[in-house]
Amino acid sequence: xxxxxxIPVILLILLEIVIVIxxxxxxxxSIRTEYHKWSIFGISFHANTMLMEWLVSFIMLIPGLIIGFxxxxxxxxxxxxxxxxxxxxxxxxxxxxTELLVEFFDDLTKSTLKSxxxxxxxxxxxxxxxxxxxxxxxxxxxxxQIVKTPDGKPFLEWLEFAEPTRDLNVPVGLMLIVIFVVHGxxxxxxxxxxxxxxxxxPIFLLFPLNVIGEIAKGISLAFRLFxxxxxxxxxxxxxxxxxxxxxxxxxxxxxxxxxxxTIQAFxxxxxxxxxxxxxxxxxxxTDEEExxxxxxxxx
Amino acid sequence: xxxxxxxxxxxxxxxxxxxxxxxxxxxxxxxxxxxEDGVKGISIQPGANNEIFKTMLIGQAGTGSxxxxxxxxxIILVFIGTPSDLNQAFAYLSxxxxxxxxxxxxxYGAGLxxxxxxxxxxxxxxxxxxxxxxxxxGQAVVQTPIIFALVVSLIxxxxxxxxxxLITIGALLGAGISIGxxxxxxxxxxxxxxxxxxxxxxxxxxxxxxxxxxxxxxxAVAQTPTIFALLVSFILLFIGDKGNDLVRFVxxLSxxxxMGAGAIGPGIGSGSAAQGAAKGVSENPEATxxxxxxxxxxxAVAQSTSTYALVIxxxxxxxxx
Numbered sequence: 001x002x003x004x005x006x007i008p009v010i011l012l013i014l015l016e017i018v019i020v021i022x023x024x025x026x027x028x029x030s031i032r033t034e035y036h037k038w039s040i041f042g043i044s045f046h047a048n049t050m051l052m053e054w055l056v057s058f059i060m061l062i063p064g065l066i067i068g069f070x071x072x073x074x075x076x077x078x079x080x081x082x083x084x085x086x087x088x089x090x091x092x093x094x095x096x097x098t099e100l101l102v103e104f105f106d107d108l109t110k111s112t113l114k115s116x117x118x119x120x121x122x123x124x125x126x127x128x129x130x131x132x133x134x135x136x137x138x139x140x141x142x143x144x145q146i147v148k149t150p151d152g153k154p155f156l157e158w159l160e161f162a163e164p165t166r167d168l169n170v171p172v173g174l175m176l177i178v179i180f181v182v183h184g185x186x187x188x189x190x191x192x193x194x195x196x197x198x199x200x201x202p203i204f205l206l207f208p209l210n211v212i213g214e215i216a217k218g219i220s221l222a223f224r225l226f227x228x229x230x231x232x233x234x235x236x237x238x239x240x241x242x243x244x245x246x247x248x249x250x251x252x253x254x255x256x257x258x259x260x261x262t263i264q265a266f267x268x269x270x271x272x273x274x275x276x277x278x279x280x281x282x283x284x285x286t287d288e289e290e291x292x293x294x295x296x297x298x299x
Numbered sequence: 300x301x302x303x304x305x306x307x308x309x310x311x312x313x314x315x316x317x318x319x320x321x322x323x324x325x326x327x328x329x330x331x332x333x334x335e336d337g338v339k340g341i342s343i344q345p346g347a348n349n350e351i352f353k354t355m356l357i358g359q360a361g362t363g364s365x366x367x368x369x370x371x372x373x374i375i376l377v378f379i380g381t382p383s384d385l386n387q388a389f390a391y392l393s394x395x396x397x398x399x400x401x402x403x404x405x406x407y408g409a410g411l412x413x414x415x416x417x418x419x420x421x422x423x424x425x426x427x428x429x430x431x432x433x434x435x436x437g438q439a440v441v442q443t444p445i446i447f448a449l450v451v452s453l454i455x456x457x458x459x460x461x462x463x464x465l466i467t468i469g470a471l472l473g474a475g476i477s478i479g480x481x482x483x484x485x486x487x488x489x490x491x492x493x494x495x496x497x498x499x500x501x502x503x504x505x506x507x508x509x510x511x512x513x514x515x516x517x518x519a520v521a522q523t524p525t526i527f528a529l530l531v532s533f534i535l536l537f538i539g540d541k542g543n544d545l546v547r548f549v550x551x552l553s554x555x556x557x558m559g560a561g562a563i564g565p566g567i568g569s570g571s572a573a574q575g576a577a578k579g580v581s582e583n584p585e586a587t588x589x590x591x592x593x594x595x596x597x598x599a600v601a602q603s604t605s606t607y608a609l610v611i612x613x614x615x616x617x618x619x620x
Contacts, residue, residue, distance in 0.1 A: 112588070209600075209603055212603070212606050212610075213599050213602075213603065213606070216523065216527075216602065216606050216609075217599075219526070219527070219530065220520075220522070220523040220526045220527070223526045223529060223530060224443075224519060224522060224523075224526055227443075227446075227447050227450070227526060227529050228443060228446065230450065231446040231447060231449065231450040232446065234450050234453055234454075235446065235449060235450070235453070238453050238457070239371065242371070242375070255439075259435075259439055260439055260446075263436060263439055263440060263515070266515065267440075267515055267516075267519045270512065270515060270516055270519075271516065271519060271520075274516060274591065274595065277588070277591075277592070278592055278595055278596075281592055
């Protein structure tokens with residue numbers, strides 16, 4: 001059985017090597033540092049990154065739309081007293097996977113933030129799904145795109161299927177969202193005075209240390225994601241080019257694209273959740289002591 | 300402009316030697332760790348011979364990737380053409396320093412994870428695959444510092460820094476030293492966190508999800524010093540200052556040394572905090588939220604010295620004229 005699999009694989013690799021030896025032209029290694037820029041109201045946007053972000057958002061919408069329509073259909077049938085077939089109740093594969101993901105993050109937020117879990121659950125799962133799909137973008141092949149040259153002529157250009165998280169602006173934007181939510185909910189729970197007081201904790205002398213610590217948290221959150229994804233992308237480009245695109249690229253993509261991408265997406269959302277939990281620790285503890293029940297309908 | 304000639308090749312080959320020499324050091328020790336506990340485990344549980352052997356080999360392969368990264372850079376440096384000018388020659392040397400020093404920590408740390416997986420497999424051979432998966436996740440995060448170092452090395456090799464002036468040489472050397480030294484601490488620290496988390500899984504397999512969470516969080520925060528070092532390296536690489544001012548040359552170089560050396564201690568220290576947290580959770584899973592919070596606070600204070608180093612590095616780069 002194993003022999004049957006091995007022979008075609010080896011033949012394919014040999015074919016690949018022959019093709020590479022015959023047709024390979026060393027085009028050098030190019031790492032893109034310049035971006036096409038769109039200028040809107042004087043603010044410049046990186047075109048490729050924006051396109052990729054829209055694509056990611058669109059992909060994120062699809063499962064929600066499909067499952068939502070299905071559920072709506074069943075509910076409509078039920079409300080009109082029509083017969084509902086058994087097959088309507090059986091979840092499809094997509095629905096099962098989505099439910100698994102949603103349940104996992106629901107449990108995670110509830111176990112960390114207790115009664116306030118549901119409030120922050122949408123943010124955390126959105127962060128994870130957005131970053132995860134973004135990181136997966138790098139493993140797709142690229143295609144052509146029409147852009148305009150500085151002279152105004154249309155021009156065919158290679159559109160990289162690049163991870164939007166490879167562009168520093170995206171991780172920094174996501175980090176700002178997290179920081180805004182953490183500090184905003186602290187101000188909301190403890191008031192401005194309580195918020196400022198938390199910086200003088202445990203003694204007043206530590207005020208500058210705490211402020212620097214908050215800034216360092218933000219920097220490390222954004223750069224951890226950026227460094228890992230950019231690093232993986234550069235390694236894939238350079239090493240693939242060095243081995244003339246034989247054998248290694250799929251393995252590199254599997255490790256740096258899929259594996260590291262998933263871990264970093266999870267780490268980012270976990271850190272966002274934990275920073276919120278640490279910021280709201282006092283409130284969560286008092287809720288625990290008062291034994292506030294997890295009221296599903298209430299949330 | 301200074302004529303490079305043989306000095307270019309001298310610096311290039313020096314870089315290649317440093318890269319694979321130091322880069323292999325950490326992985327060598329780390330692979331030995333895996334083998335150590337693999338052999339111990341087999342002597343305790345000869346029946347689980349196959350499982351432990353598999354875990355040991357895969358753990359060693361994961362540990363070896365640090366030295367493979369170093370090998371890639373060394374091979375590139377050996378076969379790349381003679382540098383055309385002095386800046387390029389020093390960039391090659393700096394690339395070697397970055398990946399060589401960077402391999403030290405990650406190799407050592409990944410070995411600790413492999414060692415713990417072997418011990419856990421000896422304890423509960425039935426759940427060997429769980430330990431293997433968690434070990435691979437842990438090792439992937441342990442490799443982050445060396446991936447940063449590899450990125451800086453590749454940028455140093457493949458970007459062109461034309462000319463031969465003191466300030467650029469200082470900045471290039473500083474960039475390599477910063478990420479090289481800076482990734483030692485975090486590599487060892489994240490490895491320590493993975494070690495006790497996987498050991499804990501061996502004792503309490505039902506807590507493996509909880510331990511994985513603690514491990515990832517602790518490791519992620521323990522990487523903060525390396526991330527600062529990466530930031531300083533990037534700034535030094537892309538600052539683009541030129542000139543032959545001796546003071547600025549030393550300022551650039553010592554900015555790299557400040558950040559790199561300043562990141563070693565906090566990296567190991569905050570990894571130690573994560574290790575303690577993983578141990579604590581494996582012993583008393585009910586206390587997870589309190590343990591997690593205390594770990595984060597302890598790590599934040601342990602990292603304050605790396606923040607001071609970052610501030611000093613910024614002053615050296617931007618303020619000293």
